[in-house]
Structures are given as C-alpha cells and as structure tokens.
Amino acid sequence: MRLSTRGQYGTRALLDLALHQDEEPVPLKEIAQRQQISLQYLEHLIAPLIATGIVRSTRGARGGVCLARPPHEIRLSEVIRNLEGSISPVECVNNPEACARAELCAARDIWGELKKAIDGVLESTTLQDLMERQKRKEKPQEVMYYI
Amino acid sequence: MRLSTRGQYGTRALLDLALHQDEEPVPLKEIAQRQQISLQYLEHLIAPLIATGIVRSTRGARGGVCLARPPHEIRLSEVIRNLEGSISPVECVNNPEACARAELCAARDIWGELKKAIDGVLESTTLQDLMERQKRKEKPQEVMYYI
DNA sequence: TACTATGTTGATTATTTTAGTCAACAAAAG
C-alpha cells in the first residue's frame, strides 16, 4: 500500500508552487531545488499535471509554472489519480472483468471499502488545506494560555 | 496505492480456509486449487502467517493448515501487515528520519490521515466478517417482502 | 539577430519489486 515517489513528489511540488506563486510564474528549477527533486524528474511529473489542467506553464526566459485554478479547487484525489493512476487497491474493484470470481468475492467488497476510505481522505483534501496546514506548522510557536 | 498479490491471495486463502476448515486440517493443495493460486506460491504466502501465529500447520499425509484462532480474532490489518509490511502509504509517516523535512511537512500529515483511514478499515474487519459476507453472497437470492 | 532561460518530449537505463519457480529437505501416516 505504498504511494510512489510520483505521488509524493508531485504533491510536494504542487504545495510548494501554491505557497510560492504570486504574479510571476515559478520556474521548475526553483521548485526542484526547494523540494530536492531532480529537475528532470520533476519535469516529467509536471507534464501530466499540465495536460490535465491543474498547472499552467509558460516557456522561455522568466517562464515557469503556476496553478491553473485556485488551490481550494484542486483536490488531492485528482492529483494522485493523475500521477499514480487509479486509486483502487486492487484491479477488480474498478474492473470486475479482471477476475472471474469478482461478483461473488467477499474480499473484493472489503477492497471496495478500502478504496472508499482512501477516496474519502483524498477527495476532502485540497491544496488550500495543505497550504493552511503548512503555514500553521511554520508559524513561530505561539504561547499557550490555559484557563 | 495497490495491494500486491501477496495481500490479495493471502486474504483469499485465509477466507477460503476459514470457510472450509472443520476438524481436519485443510491441505494447501485444495486451497490453491479453489483459489487458483499456484501451490508453490501459496506455500510462501502461508509461511509468514504460520510464523506469526495466524495459521497452524501439520505435515504429512492427512496434514494441512488450520486457523490458529477463531476467525473473529483475526483482523485484516494483522494479515496485511504480515504479508505486505507496514500499511503506511509513505515511509516518513512511520519513520520521521526517512526525510529531513518530515517534522515540518504538511503533506506528511495527510499521508498520516490516509494511513489512519486505511487502518480504520483493516482493523475493524475480521475474518469472521469476511465469512459472513461471503455466505450472504452465496446464499440463494431471497425473496424480498416490502411492507 | 543571437543568446539564454525556460518548458516539452521521447528514448534510454539502472535498480528494485513482484510474482513466481525449482529443488532439496523434514515429518507424519499408512
């Protein structure tokens, strides 16, 4: 049940972009440096995100990438599906023809529930949520007052 | 986010065993045939389940395997962890030293929630649950009476 | 215009993981 580096790096790259974008496009090189991902690998991770309309790019000097939509409209489910393919833990959940016993398989039901649980988290989390979490983490520790 | 065949086959094999065991041990060959898993592969999947105390085996003629505990005491989480290793979707969730930025990483928080969601399903499902589901599925369709 | 900084794309590669198989062995029953 592992996420590959595509999903991990891709998510981190998008969060980085969300946090650093302003008027200017952000060069991939900067994201790669901050996130310690090889530029050439990052390029390949960004490509499908551009194709699917999560990221927009401009070439040439002063070029770079930016989010194609506001962060609260970018769900993690969309990102992960785009980078890792289907979220389903086993093939037969999406595609009953994958296994002859699918229709009568109790195990498959559970994998379906597992998928629902995973989807639940990823559907309900947006880049905005990630940004807020990140900012909260970086905010200097506040003094706690107890009643 | 895929489960490998180890987890899939292992779960199916245990469910099969649960449904077919009675006084006699069940030979792996039978499970392999019913579940269409190669005997030699199944042997390797069962080995860790024996080692961890989920399954008991007896060798020799009329030998085979049986569950070491009642099905309601065997959680899917234990099975999957045993067959696939940690349930964590990324290394850093369990092991913060895996990534220098772990402590300040919002993405990691989400992977943690993802793990919790997955754990929730697997911890709350026992072999007994699977058995009941399976029996319900195989029961001839009952006529439904509507009030 | 030429140069440089960016993104785009396809081919290639090394490594790791997965999904097994092969084969020798151990033990229990008949």
Next chain:
DNA sequence: CTTTTGTTGACTAAAATAATCAACATAGTA
C-alpha cells in the same frame, strides 16, 4: 519404506519505479 503433506532457501523472469540523457520548442533579453 513409500507417499503425502508442509518448510526452506536459492534462483529467475518480468514489470514497475525512478530516474537520466538528449534533442527540441519557445519566449524574453542583450
């Protein structure tokens, strides 16, 4: 003592992963 079962470790083929290499396209800038 032969057969039937499980046990174990070594080995292997195929696929997926995680990149890298390299040629190209495009936009700004000197």
